[in-house]
Amino acid sequence: MHSRVLAAGWRLSTVDVHGSVTLTVWLCGCNLKCPFCHNWRIAERLACRELHVSAIAEEVGAARSLIDYVHLTGGEPLVQPDAVAEIFSRARETGVRTSLNTNATLHGPLVSLLKRDLVDHVATDAKIPPDLLYGIPGSEPLWRTFLASLREMAERGIPLELRIPVANLPPEAYRGYLEEVRRALEGSRVTVIVQPLVGQPLVEPRDAAWCGKYCNPPDELLEAVAEIAKPLGRVIVKRWTPGAWSRRAA
Template sequence: MEIAHLQPLSLLDYPGKVSAVVWTVGCNLRCPFCYNAELVLPGLAHGLPRLPLEEVVAALTERARFLDGLVVTGGEPALHRDLPLLLREVKELGLRVKLDTNGTRPAVLRSLLGDGLVDYVALDVKAPFARYPEFTGLLPLPHVASEPVPDVVTLVRESVALVRERAPDYEFRTTVAPGLAPDDLFSIAHGIRGARRYVLQPFFVPDGKRLVDEEWRGRPALSSDTLRALLPELQKSVPTELRG
């Protein structure tokens, strides 16, 4: 499993829990506004150090009594075949698992939930589905040669339904990237009407980070104040909060 970084302590990444966080390398989308370009773009990811799985598990074992759980984020963690191995090790330590995912691997998600390896799913809904090509850079996904190329929106829809039905706890979330308008957020909220939780994250670029597409740097995005003003209307469809 390709893990680039382990953060030993976080009070922010797992709602209500003290967690560690691991970042996996590689993603099958190219969201232009993503500021984890070093995890997404192969040319940048090639130079990143990799943490052996055994080293990660040993570090978690040392800290297990101080932690409630582990957050696995990326990149896209569901791309890694040995993700279940890490999660089983984590569960054996008595820790909860939060998985951050773009929802393009519903079969993996179904297996993890069926095996009781995930306690909380944070599924990114990048944009209204009609605008997904614009906000995800939609790459062809690996597929069996005799079968049609899977449609990303279809896969994400399947994951949304799966999470709603089977995840012990979950949130859908949208980073409000440049170009997303209030009507786009209303459309997303309507599409997940009745879900447990919807989280809006204002767009920003941390110091020293680069975007997958640097042309998006500096583009205007909805402010935190604007998003806060939208909450009452969004909450008519789904419980919504502003985070960050």
């Protein structure tokens, strides 16, 4: 099979998977409308082009001695499930491990990939509270689907990078949701990244007015959410300091 894929581009990266070098590929389209999204042009399939999967596979092969993973992000890669499967299969053939950044709300395509044993690593956001962060009405079923996806990954022992994008809300807004996440992930290997929702001037979010209210939370709030997240696994707090991201263990 030689699928075509709608993609925005790729580059070598040291920031997309914690502690690893990746060839990160941005695939277009998304099923959510997160108001803070700074990749909304990719999510809306703007600034994208149709490519043969083999063009991406060749880039992965050429970079294989430099990278730990090919990392598919977006947008939401799983709106193009056949292309994801083919890119991952081709990467595996060249000895490159695979990493998927997904919102984990497209359960069927995710489980299909997992059943084919094509995924070595997953990164996902716990978008809390979902009714505020998913950007579409009726977020509760999506949150339940997200939890089901976490359970599926935990049962299969997939190494998971769980990001908690922190909004300007009281820390207690996170406790109940994170307890649900903890129960879904029981016993699995998780790296938790607590990070701020960033807005202008660093990025151009989909909804600047929304972000003016909820983005760029203070450091104390990151620390408070990190404390609540500790039962989930190893917690790292990521901050934007002028010019660069910094990380430290909580």
